[in-house]
Amino acid sequence: MSSSAFSRLLGLRLPVVQAPMAGVATPELAAAVSNAGALGSLGIGASDVEAAEAMIARTATLTDKPFNVNVFAHEEQALDPAAEAAWLARLAPQFERFGIAAPRALRPLYPSFQGHEPLLAMLCATRPAVVSFHFGCPAPQAVRRLKEAGIVLMASATSLDEALKLEAAGMDALVAQGFEAGGHRGTFDGADADADLPLDSLLARIVGAVRVPVVAAGGLMDGADIARVLAAGAAAAQLGTAFVGCPESAAGAFYRARLSRAVPGETRMTRAISGRRARGLVTPLIEALHPFEEQAPAYPYPYDAARQLAAAAAGKGDHSLSAMWAGAQAHRARALPAADLVARLAAELAAASP
Numbered sequence: 001m002s003s004s005a006f007s008r009l010l011g012l013r014l015p016v017v018q019a020p021m022a023g024v025a026t027p028e029l030a031a032a033v034s035n036a037g038a039l040g041s042l043g044i045g046a047s048d049v050e051a052a053e054a055m056i057a058r059t060a061t062l063t064d065k066p067f068n069v070n071v072f073a074h075e076e077q078a079l080d081p082a083a084e085a086a087w088l089a090r091l092a093p094q095f096e097r098f099g100i101a102a103p104r105a106l107r108p109l110y111p112s113f114q115g116h117e118p119l120l121a122m123l124c125a126t127r128p129a130v131v132s133f134h135f136g137c138p139a140p141q142a143v144r145r146l147k148e149a150g151i152v153l154m155a156s157a158t159s160l161d162e163a164l165k166l167e168a169a170g171m172d173a174l175v176a177q178g179f180e181a182g183g184h185r186g187t188f189d190g191a192d193a194d195a196d197l198p199l200d201s202l203l204a205r206i207v208g209a210v211r212v213p214v215v216a217a218g219g220l221m222d223g224a225d226i227a228r229v230l231a232a233g234a235a236a237a238q239l240g241t242a243f244v245g246c247p248e249s250a251a252g253a254f255y256r257a258r259l260s261r262a263v264p265g266e267t268r269m270t271r272a273i274s275g276r277r278a279r280g281l282v283t284p285l286i287e288a289l290h291p292f293e294e295q296a297p298a299y300p301y302p303y304d305a306a307r308q309l310a311a312a313a314a315g316k317g318d319h320s321l322s323a324m325w326a327g328a329q330a331h332r333a334r335a336l337p338a339a340d341l342v343a344r345l346a347a348e349l350a351a352a353s354p
C-alpha cells in the first residue's frame with residue numbers, strides 16, 4: 001500500500017506515527033501529534049485497565065483525530081525460582097548502595113493483553129481508531145472483536161516470519177522494527193529467530209512479501225530519514241526517540257538532559273533490565289548488569305527490581321539508574337514541542353522528496 005493509501009485510511013496529513021511509548025507517551029503528546037496531522041500513540045502496556053481507560057478518555061478530549069493505543073501481547077512465562085534468587089543476589093549490592101534491602105521476590109509488573117478480557121472489553125468499548133500490539137500476535141477471537149468494533153490493527157515485526165504470521169492473523173498494517181530502534185524489541189517468534197536486522201534490511205525483506213502496509217521504525221529522526229524509508233516501500237514512518245524530548249512527553253529532567261547530550265554510539269541493546277532486549281542510553285545499572293544479561297529471569301520479572309532500585313535512587317536524588325530507552329540515532333533528537341516537530345518533519349520530507 002502506498003503512503004497516501006495508508007494516510008487516507010487513518011486520515012493523516014503526514015505518513016508519520018509517533019511511536020507508542022509506555023511511561024513516556026502522554027495523552028497531551030499523542031493528541032498534539034494527531035492534531036498536527038500525524039498519528040499520535042499511547043503506550044498502555046505498563047498501565048492497569050482503569051489508568052489506561054483514563055488516558056484514552058483524556059486523549060479523546062484533546063483531539064477529535066484518530067490515535068493509536070498500544071498493548072503488550074507477550075506470552076507469559078513462568079519465573080524460574082533459581083534464576084530469581086540468583087538475580088536478586090546479584091542486585092543486592094546495588095540496593096545496599098542506597099541503604100535498602102533488595103526485594104525478596106520479583107513480581108510480574110506487566111500483565112499481557114493475551115487472554116486479558118477486561119483489557120479487551122475496555123478497548124472494544126472505548127474504540128480508539130487504532131490498536132497496536134508489541135511482543136506478540138493477538139488471538140483470533142481478540143482480532144475479531146476489535147475489528148467488529150471498527151478498530152484498525154497494527155503489530156510490530158522484527159523478522160519476515162513474524163510479519164507473515166501477523167498478516168495471516170489479520171493485522172491491517174505492520175510495524176517493521178529495525179535493530180536501531182529505541183525501547184523494547186518486539187520479537188516474539190523465539191529469540192533464536194531474531195537476526196538483529198537493521199531497518200533497511202528488514203524493510204527490504206518485508207515490503208513486497210506482504211500485502212498490508214508496512215510502517216518503518218528504528219533510528220528515524222528527520223524528514224530525510226522518512227523520505228528514505230518511503231522510497232524503500234514503507235507506507236509510513238514510526239518515530240519514538242524523536243518525540244521523547246517533546247515538552248508534552250512524561251520523560252523526566254534527567255532523561256531529557258541525557259538525551260540532549262547524547263553522542264553517537266551511546267545506546268546499548270540489553271536484556272539485563274527487563275528480561276527482554278531493549279535499547280537505551282547506557283546507565284550505571286546497565287553497565288553493571290549487562291555482562292550477566294543471559295542470566296536475567298524471563299520478562300518482565302527483572303523489571304520489577306530494576307524499577308524499585310531506580311525509584312529508591314531517585315528518592316535520594318540520583319536519577320541515573322532509571323531506564324532511558326532511546327534508539328541508536330538518539331544523538332540527533334531535537335527537543336521541540338510536538339506540533340513544531342511534526343511541522344519540521346513535514347517540511348523536511350517535502351524538501352527530501354523527489
Ligand SMILES: Cc1cc2nc3c(=O)[nH]c(=O)nc-3n(C[C@H](O)[C@H](O)[C@H](O)COP(=O)(O)O)c2cc1C
Binds near residue numbers: 325
Ligand atoms: C522510550 C520508549 C518507549 C517505548 N515503548 C514502546 C511501547 O510501549 N510499545 C511499543 O510498541 N513500542 C515501544 N517503543 C518502541 C517504538 O515503538 C519504536 O519501535 C522505536 O521507538 C523506534 O525507534 P526510534 O526510537 O529510534 O525512533 C518504545 C521506544 C522508546 C524510545
